[in-house]
Amino acid sequence: MKWIFAFCFVIFAILLITGCGADGGGVPEIVGSAAHTVVQPLASVFQSPPTGGFTEPVDTGIPAAWYPPADREKGWKAIVLHHSATHNGSADKFDDYHRNGKHWMGVGYDFVIGNGNGSGDGRVEVTFRWREQIAGAHVGGTPGNWANEDAIGICLVGDFTRTSPTARQMDSLVKLVRFLQSRYGIPKSRIYGHSDTPGYKGHTVCPGRYFPMYRFKRML
Ligand SMILES: [Zn+2]
Incomplete structure (x- = not known):
């Protein structure tokens, strides 16, 4: 066993x-x-x-059209904000008005941000002024024409003496201005409404009392 x-x-x-x-x-x-x-x-x-x-490189979320051509990029020093003082509009529409109505070489702004009437709500249009990095025609009468020469002009479609910008316009404006600030080292203190541009002696109410400048700068 x-x-x-x-x-x-x-x-x-x-x-x-x-x-x-x-x-x-x-x-x-x-x-x-x-x-x-x-x-x-x-x-x-x-x-x-x-x-x-x-x-493509890693997506930064910045549209390629916002980048100026490298061979002619200027050292921009300030940003001036405008309203169109119209209910609707687009870069093309303002181009037509500035070219044929004012006999300028074309739309005076670098960027136009639509409100859904005439162009997309919050859509950022880039004009020939930015593409060619040439002086704008958006703040007349400053000493030495400094604002047109050295400040980037952004126009939001709308009449902000009567209404406020849309939420999408503000979102796009914040994104665009942040991009421009970081690219050119522009502090908040050099972001102006048209009527507050240093050296401006005219009587415009642009960008209108309903443009929320204080809130906008806090969003940056
Ligand atoms: Zn203006």
């Missing part, structure tokens, strides 16, 4: 050892291979460029 017990014990021990050995040896391999099959594809996704020939 003893040898039967001994034999059973040996068989049991062998099963136990090989079983544990199989599990013990197998677990790390399975984990290892699982880790490889999971980690490697993920790693390769991060390391490889996305499919479809997409080669």
Whole structure:
């Protein structure tokens, strides 16, 4: 009987050892291979460029049209905000008015932000003044014409003596002005409403009493 017990014990021990050995040896391999099959594809996704020939740099959320051409970029020193004093409008519409009504070389602003009447609500249009980095025609009569020469002119469509800018216009304005501030090192103190532009001696009420200048500067 003893040898039967001994034999059973040996068989049991062998099963136990090989079983544990199989599990013990197998677990790390399975984990290892699982880790490889999971980690490697993920790693390769991060390391490889996305499919479809997409080669753009990381998306900063800034439209390419806002960047001036590198070969003629000016060192802008200030920003002047305007309203159009009209219910509707667009860069094209103001271009037509400034060109044919005032006999300027075209729209006087660098950027126009629509209100949904004539162009998209919050849509930022870039004019030829910005694309060519030339002086604007938006604040006449400052000493040495400094404001047209050195300040970026942004016009929001709307008559802010009667209504406020739309929420989307304000969102776009904040985004645009933040971009311009960081690119040219323009502090909040050099962001003006047309009527408050240093050296301006005219009587415009632009950008209107319902343009929320104080709140706008807190949003920057
Ligand atoms: Zn103005």
